[in-house]
Structures are given as structure tokens and as C-alpha cells.
Amino acid sequence: MNTNLLTTIHLANPWLKDPTAPIFWLPQYVPRIQFSTLQKQLSSSLMMLLTGPRQAGKTTLARRFCQELVDTKAYTTVLYLNCDEALVREWLTGSHVLHDIETILHTRHFILFIDEVQRLETPGLILKAIYDLHWPIKIIATGSSQLEIKSKVQEHLTGRHFEALILPLSCQELGDRWDFHVNTLYGSYPQIFLEAEKTLYLENLYKNYINKDIIEILQVRNADTMRHLLGLMAHAAGQLVNYQQLATDCRVSSPTIQHYLSILENTYVLKAITPFTGNKRTEITSNPIYYFLDNGFRNQALNNFSALENRTDLGLLIEGFVFQELYKLKIQYALDFEIHYWRTKSGAEVDFVLYKNQACFIPVEVKYRTFNAPKISRGFRSFLQSYAPKRAIIITKDWYGDSIIEGVTIHFVPFSTISTSMELVRSFFLSE
Template identity: 30%
Template sequence: MNTTCRRHIDEQITTHFQKYKKILVLLGARQVGKTTLLKRLFPEAQYLLIDNQSVKNILERYDISAYRQLIHPGAKTVILDEIHLLSNPGRAAKIIFDQMPDIRLIITGSSALSIKNKTSESLAGRKIDYHLFPLTCAEYIYQTGTEAILAPHISDAILNPKKDTSLYPFDVTAIVETILRYGLYPDMVNSPADEKYLHNLAGSVVFQDLLELNLIENRSSAVSLLKLLAYQIGNLINYSEIAARLTMDVRTVRRYIDMFEQSFIIFRLYPFSTNKRDEIGKTPKIYFYDVGLRNALIENFSEISVRSDRGALFENFIIGEFLKLNTYFDLGYSLNYWRLKQGSEVDLVLQKENTCIAVEVKYSAGTITTAFKHRYPKATTHTITIDNFY
């Protein structure tokens, strides 16, 4: 095993078949490393790429006899990669799972596996979903060889703020400033500052599945919408206002945003509220899973020191990091923001059972608004900055 490519999710994936007999479903955007991870963890597996037309044609027959000819005799693990490209992915997986019980089945999908509704045969009760995201900051530092231990530093910093980045034998600030410019797609580890790669990702790759599956009717409108969202990271989203600016139907705007979210391009953060009349209760904010992709969309890779949006970038980065780690380590927190209608705000509110943690994210310095402290005196509050986040 090439330990330099380790990911936080490795243990969950490798122990899956020890705990369960169910199908392992690995979801994630294109180019986040799904294939690389599975080939590393399961080098003996038979790998079937649905992009291969001959493989696709056989699987589209939905016939166990054809499948037995396709799958090697003695194969113990089979990976169906990009299974969402089939007309009925659930049916294909169900046939193999039900009629070839000795096969350990892994299926992957980029965006569309979770949003495509033409699966007539349900896999309910037969599968467990896992999600792979762009690298975390800790994975990036580990894979570049800067640090010898892969640990979820940012979740530690948010839940138990006590670290000082000056204690590390490497320049954390310089590393995160690079990340804020170019993001955390795995290819950026070996090709840092590759703006051409990110432009290609933003211009075509992120739309590939949506276009191939006819899930967006107007590519130009979809691109314009995604670019507009890229300029509004961390802001409240007004669907009607966006529709008016882009001369799009508001229902189309909502549907495209749903697809972007289910394609793991963006995510929405909803407000924390206890139904007090002056608290924002429904309007979401939008963030990107990768800030490098976001910068490519707005065509700005300028140094952080000269950017007016560095605060928004850092906020997007920190909230995205905790979302990834909350998922990988099953921490169980709900993620929200808090805001009064007159403007007082907390960037991130974490809740689990009787625990409430309010986090203000500031690039340099800041404090939690007293309005939140007065309303929720039992909440733990602290600030995450460039100096204590890792």
C-alpha cells in the first residue's frame, strides 16, 4: 500500500466487508480520487469501468448469464466504476448482489448516482453509502510529506481550541494560503498551482455527468448560475433575485442548485433558529466543496494577501473542512449558521444532543457576537483564525 496516498476514509472502507455483507457505494465528484483509493485498497479486485462501451453494453443486458461471462472466475471483489452511466444502475447491482453472493461488490458514482431517478429496482437494505471529498488540509499536508501523521486537526481545533500553529515545524499559514488559492483536488498535490487543470475542471468536468444524463437543458445558464454562486460564497441566497439577474425561471434556478449540491460541487448551510421572531429561519448560505474550483469559476488565483475575498475564502475552507471530517469520522454534528434579521451573525453552529458550539471564523481576528451569547448562554463559543485552526 502506498501510504503517501492515505485518506481519512481508508479504515471505513477496508473494514466495511468485515462488518457488513452489503454493497459498498462510494460517492463523490469526479477527480476526487475514488478510483485511486479503491485500486490502492483492493488491488486484487476486478475493475469494470462503465465508460468502456463494451462493458456498458454487457451490463445493460441485465442478464446474470452475461454478467457471469464478464466477471472473472474466482473474482472475490468487483468494482463497478461510474455506475450511474447505466440506464438502470440499481438493477445491475441488484442482480450481481442477489445472484452472485460470493462477490464483494463495490460501486462508485460521481454526481448523478444520487440524483438520477431512473433506478426502477431499489437497493434499499442492500447498500451502505460512503462519501469521498477533495482532500482535507491534513490529507494534503500528509500527502506532500510535510507531516508524518494523518490526523483530523481542524475538527480538533474547532471542538477543542487550544492549538497554536506556530508550534508546528512547518509554515501552516503558507500552506493554507496555497490551499485557499488552488484548493484540494488530489491532482493539485503533484501539480501545485495548476490553473489550467482547475479551469478545465470548472469548464467541463463538473458538468460532464449532468450533460451526459440530460439533467440540465441549458449549459450556458448552468455555468452562469454556478459562477454567480461562486461570487456569493457565505452570503444568504435569494433564489428569486438570482433568477431575475440571470433571466431564468426561479424553479430552474432551484433545480440546478439542487443538482449542483447533489453533484458535490456546492453545499448549503441552513440557519440555526429556535423560532425567535428576529432570527433568520429558512434562508440558506452556499459554499463550495473546493475553493480552488470556486476560484477557477471567477478566474481569480491572486495571492491571498491582496484579495478582498480572503475572509470569505477562509470561512468556506473551514466550514468545508469540518463538514468533510464530520462525515468521515461520523462525529454526528449538525452544521448551521445563526443570524438575526438585523445582521448579527455566527458563521458556524454545531449541535449534537445537548451540545451546542458556536464558531466565528475570521482570517485574522474576531469574536462571537454578544447577541448570540445572551440568547444561548449555555453554548460553547470560540473563534477560529489562521493562527489556531490546525
């Protein structure tokens, strides 16, 4: 076995040489909601696949889960392999890897943790080959590109894996750590709360995304066009998308723009939402709206970290953050609803409609301004009159309370207590 490779493995797995070394050291771990979901897979033989954006906390969560498995004696030890390491990638594709693993560990009762699995040429085949040996091991893999995961992994693992999407920290996970200024401006990547130089961290995250995910892994030739598109989408976040206008601005074809937007979605930078439609004659029924999945990444794409009190786009930042929290809520609690927007051809609109079925949906509107009394916009009233939801939520700057308008109970909740809004949504869908 290659000496340099063995050194690399021992550096990443110090407990293999020193049994007193801790199985991963996690001094700053923030408990994640989805940890309980992983615990439910404790006795399952299925391999575990954690996907999501880079540095959203996949590896840390998986390490915490490994600690739990070893501490409870479910498994003897862990072998951690980072596929960002060229030596590791080469070794995993070789014919002697399984023999080498058994030689290193002296056991077949272990956790095999493969980080950034999409970096391998044929990760699905490798994982399938190991899984089909039926060794008493737990396989955990992480990946940060849905495109690569789908094409390289999922098709080979049908019926063999459990998958979880891990996003940046939610307001409910942060609890008292949630900070209006920090989260709205710099986003919610876990490392943000440890970094003194937050803008430098986001600049490096952005550069690594372009250089590693876009250029190196996905082999997008025109990275400058992708950067330009990211800037345009940052300006247009929360607005109806015109593919042809974006194509004109980027000097490429409309299909190329749609392909690039698909890449941005599948690498967890953007998320498209589609319209909620009932009366198709008067409502917009086709154009998607895109939101960034993290405000810090959006502001880096804009190269704008001006203080919130000086931002002309503060309303968009707040709206984007609310979307991010709604999406995290849906994913983290596995809630059964889709996020839509509602807009008519005459201009009436509602920011978000959380829809499960015709009897179970809730509109959410973001109105970040001072209220002197509970009131709603003409467009919001139009939606209430047209669809008569059971409840509605309006995110305000400072007004708090419940009112009944048009026969609908409306919860007015300040943005500063956004976790309250999320709990209202969660309770609503759990009770229906």
C-alpha cells in the same frame, strides 16, 4: 465476446493476464480517514457504494481497499470496470455479462469494482441481479452524481449496500502536506498536489463537470445559464440567497434557479446550510446560505486565481475553507451534528453553529485578522448571552489561546493551524 471489449478489460486489469502485475499501482496514495470505515465492512456481504465529486479520490480509495482485500487473501482477484467506457456500459447491460465474467476470471471469488456506475442506464437493477446470485464476491461501485445514484441505484439496493461519501482531502488527512497558499487558492482535490499546472487542471475539471455531468448525464439544456449561475454563486458564497434576484440575473424563473441549485448540491459542487433558530421573532429562519465544497472549484467559477495577498475576497475564501473542513470532519468521522448559521434581523451573526441537540452545540466564528487581545464581536456576544454554549471557537489570523467570556470557554485558533480547530470540534462531539 467482443475482441475490443476484451482488450479494454485487459488494459484496465493487467493482472488478469500477468499474475505478477500489481493489483493497481498507487505510488502517490494519501491515507484517507475513511479507509478504516471501509475496513469494518471487510466481512460484510453488503455491496459498497462510494459517492462524491469527480476526482475527489473515490476510485483511488476503492483501489487501495481492493489491494487490501487481495493482499489478505480475502478475495482472489479484482475485475475493474470503468463505465466511462462505452463498450463496458454496453456489455454490462447485456444478457451474457455474468457468464463472460466467470469465463474471464475462472473464479467466483473476486471483487467486482464498477467505476462511475451512474453512467449505466439501469445500474441498480444490474447490481441487484449480481448481488442476488449470492456469489462469494465483493461488489464495489463509485458514483459522482447523487441525483443519478438516488434515481438509478439506491431504490433497488435497499438493505443490500453500504454507502460512504468521499470528499476532497481534509487538512487532517494532508497533515504536513497542508499548505496555506495552495489549499486556500487551489483547493484540496488530490491531483492538485501532483500538478505543476494547477489552474489548467481546475479548468479541465470544471469543463468536464459542465460537459459530462451537466450536459451529457443530467441533460441540462441551458449550460450557459448554469455557468452564469455558478459564477453568481461564487460571488455570493457565504451570503443569504435571494432566489428571485438570481432568477432575474440569469433570466430564468425562480423555480428553475432552485432546480439548478439542487443539481449543484447533488453533484457535490455546493452545500446549503440552514439557519439555527431559537427565538423566531428576532432571527432569520428560512433563507439558506451556500458554500462551495472546494475553493479551487469556486475560484475556477470566478476565473480568479490571483495571489492571496491581492484578493479582495480573502475573508470569504478563508470562511469557505473553514466550512469545507467542518463538513469533511462531519462526514469522515461520521460525527452527529448539523452545520447551521445564525443571524438576527438586526444584523447579529455567527458564521457556523454545529448543532447536535439543545445540550450539545458549538458556535464557530471566522475572524481572519490580527488580534492584540482576545475579543469577540457584538453579534457573537449576543449569541453567547442567548444560548450559553459550553464552548466556542474563533478562527483568527494569528491569535492563539483560550479565554472565558460571558462564562463560555472560547478557543482562539489561527487559521494556519486549522487542524487544531477540527480536533477541538471532534473531541467536543465525541465527549458529549
